Amino acid sequence: MTVNLLKQKIGIIGGGQLGKMMILEAKKMGFYVIILDPTFNCPAHSIADEHIVANFNDTIAIRKLADRADIITYEFEHIDAEVLKVLEEEGHKIYPTPRSLEIIQNKYEQKMLLKKKRIPVPEFMYIADEEDMMEAGEQFGYPFILKSCRGGYDGKGNVVVHSPQEIKSAFESLGGYEQELMAEEFIPFTKEISVLACRGIDGDIAVYPVGENEHEDNILIQTKVPAQITKTLTTKAMSLANRVMKVFEGVGMFCVEMFVTEDKRILINEVAPRPHNSGHYSIEGCVTSQFEQHIRAITGLPLGDTTLIRPTVMRNILGDMEGNGEAFVYGAEEALKVPGVKIHIYGKENTSPKRKMGHLIVTAQTLEEAAERAQIAANTIKISPRKEN
């Protein structure tokens, strides 16, 4: 053998927390990493080998990244897939592939493809105008959800439409005729779950245990693993995630978010073509973290063991409501006194209300113990704007 896969240079579009956590794993194995991010002091800056400071839509900079790296990946899905397609045609390796990115970043196309492959999704329809919304209301009943097909995250780009009277304002609030929109039936779910899955370049698929998510104001607050659902549902969810990986032929980590309905059906809510916030638990919870797995997949290394080692709870640390300013962590000492608590602080310079600033992971002998400890730790740690002394 004359190839040293570990000598490949990895280029990451985005230097936020996901990029940072990819690099921490890549560095363990000795990889060289180049990031592209407009923020000089972004979370990944200090641990990357090179940082191309440029906007995400700067095609010259993305081309520079492609020229300097052997493989390109990205930490968020709102990138111009056309640019990546051109680079791929020129022979650059880009994972997940621009084709799977292109489908996924348009939620309507994503759902169309899943539906075509007989993977259960909520009912949905394309919305061109207010008349279509009237039809959605008749077909799905109220409330239903109006969504931007592109660019949404953490609930941004979603509006709940409760009655015909709200149609006009909802349509306009999401950009109306200027934006691609879709409507989706409102699912009165009993649980939100997500399953991480990874596909290697050779087509190998590794599926993680099922995590159970809690959101507040559409922002993920907590993931508990294993999800407290029946064995049958667990098997079903993992098998669905496996099928989703085959549909998109994705290379790298994906996260499949799902709803469990009252009548015990599982519907796919959304697919993210990257490591995901609800998968952070894997850093301390699993034999192979989602970040290590992603690096292994895109560099052509074999996928690692996804076994959950101990019950694990992940809680996000969000910027508190005190306003914007230089980020200051209060109470880390108290939080770390709780057994099994790990603190991950992303290193964003500034905090603002509900901004994702870090997370904590707690492993324990039982899920109840982990959840209890996570709650105690979460109550002690907070990130606020620095107060002047």
Place this chain on the structure above:
Amino acid sequence: MTVNLLKQKIGIIGGGQLGKMMILEAKKMGFYVIILDPTFNCPAHSIADEHIVANFNDTIAIRKLADRADIITYEFEHIDAEVLKVLEEEGHKIYPTPRSLEIIQNKYEQKMLLKKKRIPVPEFMYIADEEDMMEAGEQFGYPFILKSCRGGYDGKGNVVVHSPQEIKSAFESLGGYEQELMAEEFIPFTKEISVLACRGIDGDIAVYPVGENEHEDNILIQTKVPAQITKTLTTKAMSLANRVMKVFEGVGMFCVEMFVTEDKRILINEVAPRPHNSGHYSIEGCVTSQFEQHIRAITGLPLGDTTLIRPTVMRNILGDMEGNGEAFVYGAEEALKVPGVKIHIYGKENTSPKRKMGHLIVTAQTLEEAAERAQIAANTIKISPRKEN
């Protein structure tokens, strides 16, 4: 509370693999890290926030590091303790303290203090000249060990003296009158074990499970955890490590290497005031790795849970015998196909025979399984000088 402990800047003397692994943990928690190392492309270079390129005996550079960092630590014990003492007197925080470093870095003083505190050590004596060695031979019998009091590692600085005829050459081979020397009885041990322990600034002590070490040519090859010794010996070893921490009043991670004798005694072989090669298993094996623990200790954070999560085997990846040259990793793909195998490559530019280039860690349901898998993986991966194509 108005202090953000995570905003402290950590200065590390040394940017080798131990420094690198400290930084990987420090970065998870958001710390800022400055290293001092003479090699520009040292393992820690690309993930440190700043790198002062200077020799370890460059007192001006060490002072610069102290001025820029809030806390100083180090990854190896052969540093001028006098320089650190002066800095400490000026108010700089240095952990482990220069006083404990000073004692430990002189093996004779280290053993004298342990003996004084009634901690069992092999018989030893100071060696000023060949006459003293004759006496050592009479007192300890042959073979006995001649050691440099300072600067040895991986068997360097140690000579086995088999007979009175070897005294002269042994004495001269270690520098004779130019060096401080000591003699030690030869212990026909049944096992070499080591116990990691950490002491916080507040005096809290955390002790790790017992690891069992295998050496080849005085270089550590493998650590298996838990050590296959009786419960009584395990308790004894852990309690000895705890006592050693109190003796040196060390702050930070220490490693206590011990011999188990045929008559079931435990003798302290050596103490290292830093994270240690035989403690790498803790990265994937324990709730809190030795590197995270060290960072927590020196920054004043509470110590973490030292529980072993699963049986773990660590194997060093040494440069193979093919010679010196640009380091090239062969067979990483094969090694990573083995379940539960993690590869850590330090990123040293050049390899040479037996140089520590990386390690692999295997966790599994049983120690036998972990050891078997570690053996398979170790057989597939090798680091050689790059061959020209």
